[in-house]
Amino acid sequence: MNTVPFSVYLKLICVALFWGGTFIAGRIVSTEIPHMIAAAGRFLVACVFLLLLAWRVEGGLPKLSRQQKHATFGLGATGIFLYNICFLAALERMPAGRSALFVSLSPIVTALAMSILFRERLGFTKWLGIAIAFVGAAVVITRGDLMSVAHDVSHSMGSGELFMLAAVGSWTAYTILGKHALKGLSPIAATTYASLWGLLLLSMGAVNQLPMLDTAKLTWQVLSAIVFLGIFGTVIGFVWYYEGVKTIGPARTAVFNNLVPVFGVSLSALLLNESILISMIVGGVLTIAGVSLTNRTSH
Template identity: 35%
Template sequence: MKHSLSYTYILLVLSMMLWGGTWVAGRVLAQSVHPMTAAVLRFGLASLILLFMCWRADGRLPRLKRDQILPVTFLGATGVFAYSHFFFTGLQSIPAGRAALIVACTPVCIAAISALFYGEKFGPLRVAGAILSLVGVSIVIADGDPIALLAGGVSRGDFMILGCVASWTAYTLGGRSVMKRLPPLTSVAWSSFTGTLMLLPFALFQGLAEDLVRLRPVDWGCVVFLGFLATALAYYWYYRAINVIGASRAGIFINMVPAFAVITGFLLLDEPIHLSLAVGGCMILSGVYLTNRS
């Protein structure tokens, strides 16, 4: 049992490292090709692998009932189509570590909206955590001077990454009802596939064929990392861990993602770690912890 738990925790940490690395790989890829091309390559590869994993698990491709098609399409539209657009567009202009820290406030947004629309408890401690996290985000965005936000100090890249927060919040809340009726792996596989279908016409219009010709070996490496390792494999490990230790305990590990992103960005892309980034990041993660305490 101890060996099984240790193995589970190792897989969880590896998953968080891979997810932290998506910000660096996405930053590299976003400098070479259009955001829609990058998104199609990532989720096209991930969809093939996820559907293959479903087939291996059940002996056939998973099927959707008629009333499940629209909810799964909503997940594809929010968690794949919209998120990918904001993710790769934002990473064209802002550092990977900075982007990851902004997205780290997503659990706070999910908790706040859950309290508003689903009646979840949102006591003083959670309110304090939400405020602390949002102040931390403002410090990261404004490079240590939140007053600058009032003077138009938010860049387009920052707005794009805030779009990631909005789209992933919608995806998570939408996934609550879907995953009551579908296994998580099936939900992720079909939402990834439907999202890829939505991305494809935009990618073709934006020059997918031309982008494919000029992809460098390092770009293809980023595609394989994003599609296979960080999406298909990391999701599989994460849901496997949920089956062993539960969603709440596994979810706590997600707080490690921005830390891995900042460290990886520093080591591989020479992105500086300013004092405002460190202070704001600590405030964000502390706020997330307070907001999601049992």
């Protein structure tokens, strides 16, 4: 049995750190410039590097079949266009730390969607994990006041929370499409095509938002945040994540996703001076425990 190089685990921890950092970068960008312009900037940077990567590693991009065109467009529309609009809209309206905790729900929502759409069987352990994760999410959303949901949902669910839940839904659609719709495409090719489709859709929206752009707000912090989102949050994160999938398998790699909200909350406290609520810690621990339980029986 081959020993896994330590560098693989180190890279996966860095991926979680980068993805946790996207909430801080997204918060900086979303409060200063129009969302479509910010997201288009992110994927313009990402596409340049992804195209260079595809050329260097795989000698360029393959020609797509009709089915692959539809599939990669679906990936671009859900995981890039819709996700980024909802992600930035949420970060404009709520703290980065709270937003990061919502991401822990992605594997749970994906498991539920697979069960409903593809009749994938979920055993007792998975259902228990899903239940624990949802209780954890409810604790975060309601800031520990679970009874408020029974009395008044709008009291605990602001527009920021709704946008973040929509972002989780978009990412779930992206994940399922990626699993079932892509045949014969490498992860680099699939991600590059998805990013190009996403950039095309975002650019159409960005053109309409140009009159709303205040160029004085394009400070070095905002531009650095866009570059960080494009290079570290998209390209390097994706390459190292798939390196992990290839080396230690998808189930063990997915466990590192549990570190994303941990880094997101920690960085938002350190860099944005956001307060960490007890409900965020308790809810976050419950959600991560639930996700771990659900993933434990995944192969």
